Amino acid sequence: MNTQRIRERLKAHEGCVLHAYEDSEGFLTIGYGRLIDERRGGGISQSEADQMLTHDIIDVTAQLSARKPVFRSLPEPVQESLVEMAFQMGVAGLMKFHDMWASLEVEDYAGAHDAALDSDWADETPQRAREVADRLDP
Template identity: 30%
Template sequence: MDLEQTKKEIKKEEGFRMEVYKDTLGFKTGGYGHKMLEGEIPPTDIAGWNKLFERDFARAVTGAEDVLMLCPNIHDTARHIVVEMCYQMGAYGVSKFKGMLKALQDEDYKTASVEMLDSLWAKQTPNRANRMSERMANI
């Protein structure tokens, strides 16, 4: 699966901030939406933030593979959307989307798109959730 487009989508959605700031949930964040870990020192240049992005992205891909274990025939676009979701909220967060994951298992992308919006995530980041849900619905 070619993930370069997925990286571009995440970077576009996250935006980039060189300086650490508090996100909408109060977490210290920087770069491309990187949640700073306890004791982690923020990078001082773009190369450092890019290195963190690549690490976070790899974790999102692995997380998506884990939550999609029961979805062997999933459409590539849906897989990429789940990677984006894992980047934003982690595999554990995405694993709570039981209705969406069941719909993906059934290759029912319209239902999956509806289930995506029935969530706290959609209430917290409605514009992003709506864009991603629309992409899911159009598979």
């Protein structure tokens, strides 16, 4: 069996959608017709979820490095906290933490910690926010 030939045929017939969509029968699907709807036995494997997470961490880290060059010079625990925050609220949402970023620019980690906790994010998820923000002040 020629896997490459099948791959190309499936790509041509299925088409690729890079977000969840409902197939012709109303079931959630992604990519090249990959059923993910649990009502029909779909989903992803743990290995696939882990691969996606690794890819997403790399992607978020690259976005933060590009948008905020100071990110690259921050202590590792601070970088990790910022990646976690971006996962929760998106990179665009994290960019709105102007006071926190200003504090990070001048290595005022206590100020960054306080600015992060003075937010809707901290009000909405206080336990997670406290845990993540505490690593902003290594």
